[in-house]
Amino acid sequence: MWQGSVDAPPTTRIAMLAPSMQPSERRVAEAIAADADAAIEWTAQEIADTVGVGRATVIRTAQTLGYDGYPQLRVALARERATAAPVQEDSADPTMLGALRGAVDRFAARLAHTVSAVTEETLSAFVNELDVSTRLLVAANGLSAPVGADLAMRLTSAGRPAEYVADTLGQQITASQLGAGSACLVVSGSGVNRASIDVITAARASGARVLAITSFPRSPVAEIADTVLVVAPINDSFRDELLYTSRAALMLVTESIVGLLVRTRGESATAAQVATLSVLGHSLTE
Incomplete structure (x- = not known):
């Protein structure tokens, strides 16, 4: 339902x-x-x-x-x-640039529905968990892995330290040691990635809260997690999601969530961002 x-x-x-x-x-x-x-x-x-x-x-x-x-x-x-916005017909332009423009137009037409399944109550609970957890592990595998790595870096830069472990076995080991008061945030577009499900199981067994971002509300990841943000898939079907996978919508939402956390934390998050900019400034050369 x-x-x-x-x-x-x-x-x-x-x-x-x-x-x-x-x-x-x-x-x-x-x-x-x-x-x-x-x-x-x-x-x-x-x-x-x-x-x-x-x-x-x-x-x-x-x-x-x-x-x-x-x-x-x-x-x-x-x-x-x-x-609905008028459906753009396939471009008559046979060039690569024409195909690229067509793909962007189709993506833009679906983008408005990206967060149509998200409620204020769930979003507030999600951001609050990020704010108050004593320790945070971000886990993602397969095509969602880059989204998870980016999210962990953005959270850390905003003053919310987050751990990211690329190895699937390492994720499970880290999750098993989280404990009460901690949180594990799993990003899984399909919601059926076996490695991600194992991480959730390990985190729950440790007493940690589990947050999830996925595109399918009745997937195993969504059903096991404590708080779930469901990001509507850009593609029209699960089959298309597997064949023509896009994680652009997930990336957009995760970036926005960090912005909401910064707004929630106020001055402490702003100070962390200033410190991050200082580090970045020193790393640049002429």
């Missing part, structure tokens, strides 16, 4: 929840995402006949996505289509 912000549009909810749906519900959700304009016009029975499932499955799919029923899902789809 959807537990994110009520403002999250239907297609964003589908992208995040479809991987964990029952096969029949996933078929309904994917059919809706593939042709939202048609889905607005269909009744529950019509979409059931189109997909080859029972009407009850269509209703359950709508409820899984956080709506009372299919009529409410249709209204939400209509609202999303009415407020």
Whole structure:
């Protein structure tokens, strides 16, 4: 069942929840995402006949996505289509620069929904955990590893010392020694990385709190963590997320979270940033 912000549009909810749906519900959700304009016009029975499932499955799919029923899902789809930015057609420019511009335009069109699943309560709890934890380990693996390394450096530069261990076994060893009062922040776009799940297990066993940033709210990482920020995937499906993985949205959110922590900490964070700038200044040459 959807537990994110009520403002999250239907297609964003589908992208995040479809991987964990029952096969029949996933078929309904994917059919809706593939042709939202048609889905607005269909009744529950019509979409059931189109997909080859029972009407009850269509209703359950709508409820899984956080709506009372299919009529409410249709209204939400209509609202999303009415407020969506015009879809840019593929550029007629056959050059590499044309392809690059097209990719950036498609990314920008989806960017507005990046934090549509985040609530004020969850975000406040997340930043507070970063602020008060006595020790912080940032763990990330696979394609999320660069995001984790960057986040740990930014947090440290803002006066919130954070540990980052690149080796997966080293992550687990460090997590197992955290203890109560500490926190482990795991960044996992897919939410199914085995090494990251092992780190969470070790951290929880030590008594530490677990924070997570992922794109799929019903993934193992999201379900095990204490506080989760769900960053909507830029791609339309879990399959696309695996094939054409982008961590740009995660990077944007992690950078913004550091900014929120700096605002929360006030003068102490500002002083740390000044000290960081001083170090950077001495490292530069003409």
